[in-house]
Amino acid sequence: MIKKWLVEIISLLFVLLFIYTAVYKIIDFRNFQAVIGQSPMITRFAPLVAIGVPIAEITISGLLVLPRYRIIGLCASFAIMLLFTFYIIILLNLNIHLPCSCGGIIAEMNWNQHLVFNIVFVILALIGISIYKR
Amino acid sequence: MSNTNIIRFVSICTLCCGLLMFLLFITMGRSNATKNGFSRRFPVTKLSVAEEVDLKGNNFYIAGYTSANIYLGNRKKPLELWVGDKNLKLQFPEKIKAVWQSTRLSVDSPYVYLADGISPKFFRGDLQNLKMDTFLRKSSYFTTAANISPGSFAVRAVNIVTKENMLLKIRTDSPHVITSANTLKKQIDGIFCTDGQLKYDKTSHKLVYMYYYRNQCLVLDTNLNLIRTVRTIDTTTVAKISIAHTSDQGNATFSAPPSFVNATVCLHADRMYIRSALLGDNESPAAIDKNNLVDVYSMTDGHYIQTFYIPMQHEESFTEMCIIKDKLIALYSHFYVAYNLSSGSRKAE
Numbered sequence: 001m002i003k004k005w006l007v008e009i010i011s012l013l014f015v016l017l018f019i020y021t022a023v024y025k026i027i028d029f030r031n032f033q034a035v036i037g038q039s040p041m042i043t044r045f046a047p048l049v050a051i052g053v054p055i056a057e058i059t060i061s062g063l064l065v066l067p068r069y070r071i072i073g074l075c076a077s078f079a080i081m082l083l084f085t086f087y088i089i090i091l092l093n094l095n096i097h098l099p100c101s102c103g104g105i106i107a108e109m110n111w112n113q114h115l116v117f118n119i120v121f122v123i124l125a126l127i128g129i130s131i132y133k134r
Numbered sequence: 135m136s137n138t139n140i141i142r143f144v145s146i147c148t149l150c151c152g153l154l155m156f157l158l159f160i161t162m163g164r165s166n167a168t169k170n171g172f173s174r175r176f177p178v179t180k181l182s183v184a185e186e187v188d189l190k191g192n193n194f195y196i197a198g199y200t201s202a203n204i205y206l207g208n209r210k211k212p213l214e215l216w217v218g219d220k221n222l223k224l225q226f227p228e229k230i231k232a233v234w235q236s237t238r239l240s241v242d243s244p245y246v247y248l249a250d251g252i253s254p255k256f257f258r259g260d261l262q263n264l265k266m267d268t269f270l271r272k273s274s275y276f277t278t279a280a281n282i283s284p285g286s287f288a289v290r291a292v293n294i295v296t297k298e299n300m301l302l303k304i305r306t307d308s309p310h311v312i313t314s315a316n317t318l319k320k321q322i323d324g325i326f327c328t329d330g331q332l333k334y335d336k337t338s339h340k341l342v343y344m345y346y347y348r349n350q351c352l353v354l355d356t357n358l359n360l361i362r363t364v365r366t367i368d369t370t371t372v373a374k375i376s377i378a379h380t381s382d383q384g385n386a387t388f389s390a391p392p393s394f395v396n397a398t399v400c401l402h403a404d405r406m407y408i409r410s411a412l413l414g415d416n417e418s419p420a421a422i423d424k425n426n427l428v429d430v431y432s433m434t435d436g437h438y439i440q441t442f443y444i445p446m447q448h449e450e451s452f453t454e455m456c457i458i459k460d461k462l463i464a465l466y467s468h469f470y471v472a473y474n475l476s477s478g479s480r481k482a483e
Contacts, residue, residue, distance in 0.1 A: 030378060030380040030381070031378075031380040033378065034378035034389040035387065037388070037389040038387075038391050040162045040164070040391045041162045043163065043390045044163075075147075078144070079147050079150075082148060086152055086154075086155040126144065129135065130135075130140055132135070
């Protein structure tokens, strides 16, 4: 029973996180696209990434909400958070000072706080996956 | 999912994500990845460290210097002045409500000035008693300022009609604001493409405007007449930047990493010391990872004289520099370093 609730809570946290940041990105879309373009790693793919990231976030939220696809949603959450985490690790090591484009209060964190925040969510997703019961 | 499946998924996922980011990383554009089409004069002079001073904080900028002292301001504490690491208490005649990070203090002994381009406001005070008084009441909005004399400032402002950067002189005497027509040349948008640093050399009475994104420095007299355009040795004649307009009110930002040409400038004894962001074709890429490259030009004839390699401290690049007697002072995040200019060792590579 506890495990079931834990999965519910983790899924809810991810849905909140993804919908919140996706909405921010879409509202301020032109700025979001410009800012991610400033990252030397993404410049070439900025228009694609700018559309892709919010769509991915909303899609994953959808998967998490539907009980049938929840496990796929948890796996996808794990993957996307891991991807963001690797990105932050490289940015930190490159020593480039860029604004974060996640949106909302999440963009107020500095990169080190952001890294910790992401790792926490990666671990949450992993917990969700491992205790999920069909 | 069974435990083996979870482990399999997690490891494949980690591998794929890591690989994707690694691919993005190794294929990303680097400004010094290709040949930049110019060479530096060799052998270069490598400077040695004389002294490192810890500042117990970040966000400092160089406000000015005398032959004995270096004065620092702080972007987060715009109303405070430091000499070395000692805080001087400036006294203002009124309570200053809005303090902006763009507000700058500048020191030209015996005076200290505060220039705030957003209000806009100027204050002037004596370094002895630190009492600040309102000054240059008839001013203009501006985005950067350089003190010329106890009664005048050169500033960069945005022309409200053309929405482009221009240079102005603000003085105590009438006319209070003198404009200089068309000195800063628009290449892309007129704001970002003309961004740079404005500095004044009180010994040669020349102003210099150094562009960040093109290989040019403007040398001006104190009335903003162009004396000469100095070309730096690299080949970026047109700014490599791209701009995105992010709102209908005219807000704009970069949409790709800007390609810096010149990072910062300081003036000394009729020479310009410019920290270049670009590597020459005859230099090893390792050089720019361990050193900041400073090229020296003559303000009299605009010729390139020599290059200094300034070893990075704690793997950082310095943000600003100034020259006091035989020392080059470079300001880093939370410390500054004095380098010996006179006894630099020649280094042939």
